[in-house]
Amino acid sequence: MGNSKQAQIFVNALSIAAGLILVGTWLWLDAPLKSRLGASHQSDSSIAGADFLHESAIARLENQLQNARALFDLNATSTPSLFDTHDIDLVQIQFLDFLNGEFLDARPSLFGGSLSNSSESNFNALSHWNAIISDAPSQTLSSNSTMNYVQVGRVARTLIIAHRILYDTSDTLQKLLSNVSTKSNNSDAKVDMKQSLTRIIDTATDALFPWIPPTFTSIRSMQTSLDDSVGIVITGGNHHAHLMMHLISTLREEFNCTLPVELFYAGPDDLNAAHLKQFNQMTNVTTKDLHQYFPQETKRWQKFSAKPFAILASSFRTVLFMDADVLFFRDPREILENDVFRRNGLYYFKDRYYHDSAFQEGSFWFREINPYMSRYGRTLSYMHLRRTDAHGTVHQMDSGFIPLDKSRTGVLLSLLLACKMNSADERDEVLYKKSYGDKEAFWFSSEILRVPYEFNPYFGGTLGRKDRVQSFFSWRGIVCSSTLLQANEKGEPFWWNGGGILVDRFKPYDGEFVDFDAVGIDPVGQGTWWVWRHPMICMNTSWMNVRWLSRRHKQMLRRFEGIYRRKILAGNIE
Template identity: 30%
Template structure:
């Protein structure tokens, strides 16, 4: 419950002296309950959205719950108040399915390659929106290039839809706000350096997504025995689903849980979860807590959904590897982070086309192999480094020692410095998968050359390239 003297006129927009995530979580759940109550009232009104909002404001004069809701929403999510008085008019604009990318000048070449891979190699017909933060972020020339290089691409300035005075966007923070601002009802965010081996449209039919309206992907299993994240989440979530206690993070098996290179959210049905995720990426929230505790935006999606008790699903597989065999170990796959579909086939990878960009190894990969990151074993729900949790597990199983646990072989293990994965079966990519992955390198060469030309003041024409047949 909110404290008895709670006043919605207090500033919950994120000023440091007011930032209390336990209180924030309660306020967001109250907003969700009121949203579900007031939304039908808004829908019953007539006229354009501006007319409806004016009628809703009049209703607030005689309906205390409507008045409370509007004040609370303005304090919680002030970036929505950008030419509108409530989130309802934004919610009514959503329709269809589509892909959302974010790119500034520094990500231009990446997003060109990623979009051409989807549009001209996989032949996906999904509409695409590319979000930026104004002309200082993505130049007019680059906007024109992206708009003209393939069919069905719209370029959108997120600050024209949401109020940047409160968001103060930079870097990763734009991602959830771009998803919110997108006109798509069912939105799939894709990182600028993420590449698919199947038409991304298959994810809209994923069983987990269809069941919950939100689909997330697991990150690699890395850096065990890190307690900061789970301790903070426990401190500010009075109510949680069954997921956190079974997560690798809570069981101290991995510091990372979610990888946000691809995220799917149905904003029609999971709007409160979308808002809560955005809240965790607001200026004060990310600077003081979210990004100080987690690595950027990644965990803000599932934690945001937990804050408002919205359902979500994770693809069952942990982050795997795609690329080439280690030169001294043919049982190790080195390269980028791979994600599988629900049937266990390679679906997409994140991290670009280089052998190991984090270590400065910028030669292109020779894509031929992949390895699963695991996640199927039962031990992920039983084995834990947390002593209190292990005692609970042993009591439940009637065992006296963790040595008595019956365990399958462990998941594959990452060598983070080398960006290699070992300890599971090595799989060979199909010929089509090899052709797709290595063909993206040819597209990337064109994108980088045009990027260099634009840096030199030239204006290359993307329509003069044959993106379909470019070969490495």
């Protein structure tokens, strides 16, 4: 008995000491953290505010120490469910935040947030898991409920939780599995637990993604089939052939980027034999008919909806997805060394901060189906549209260039959910009625599944020609074009889409090229207006956000023009 008391005293003393150390560390890190968050997300955070940074550090640390002790105390007993109303959505969100490490982090979790409030200080991993596992059998999707995204979200979160516990190999997950197994009422303990998780995964996969077979037998087989390859994925057809050939040629010649390319199209009507022959003559380019992958679904896709399915079907582990009409000012491989990408395995770019009366319902709908937004999600401008706004911003993401590492469970599951949102029934009846095309589905899915994601800090800008007259009389910067320009995290021009260097991308052989002279970079969003002057759109912003195009960039554009003349107009494709 004496030894037991001494041991308990030692554990308590150790916990107190750890708590004091963590409090000191928090106080030391708190101010720099606030400044870092404010700097890296200044544009959206200025809209949303950052009230979460002012929570009690001591209460949060006490909560997290309690959670950590409960997790690793294998002799502890499971507490009763803490949710009388059985709010399974909140239970799942808290458990995912727990798996993402929020309970061990003394600093506020940017992508979580559900475990740091004092009202949730009684979080218990085992109790939450029991609630999740008990609710799983009731999570079915009938033909009438596949578009009920509240239920879809629950099934998807159950799937990612089960998949991570069964297959991810971190010490935390293995100890949790051991803890859960020892408390199981089943006689076979750990073996039975793995069988239960396998059944949950199989049932949820079949409900959400019935089109995976026969291309893959399971999500796990999809994941384990990936090697260490990095490659470029492009989607397009006959109308985009000249743009895709030019894109690939500029990457090869300007940046010496020899990454393999997989070009996905939708059958012979989408890309004819002549164009197929041209692409297959290009070095390290492979053409793939998307109809041969996930045929139950991909034979029904249209236009934008091909993107997530092509990324999923690609043989590459790390995919650099590119729209057919993008071009780059910088080597796209730079994104692979970006701290955000290395941390999360994906990187998202913002669309224009565009005021429009269309698609406003999308913001309200997403808040309804996903009521427990992460801290990061709450800072995004898209989530702060109000019904009283006459013209709020309705575009959050631009999907012209998306890097993803599919070997990461969270990235792969969020990609699968984005595919579901772009499936024929779901996109026509839900997503495309509430948003413009495929693009929002990517970050919607990451947010629903609590998969860490971050946007580039700059909003979409433009590459075009400066309207000198209007700019002079309005004391503003006005740049007009049909392009959407993206800056890198330093505010330097990175890539753009909208037709490359052509005046009219639908007239590939008239040899008429745009004479770009200015760029508009948008670091804030608010204070920028977009005005249509068909076929162009003009960026009206602070004069400080408009720059004359540099000599280096003008010279690059001249080289791009030369490549187009040699490769496309002269037909010298290789």
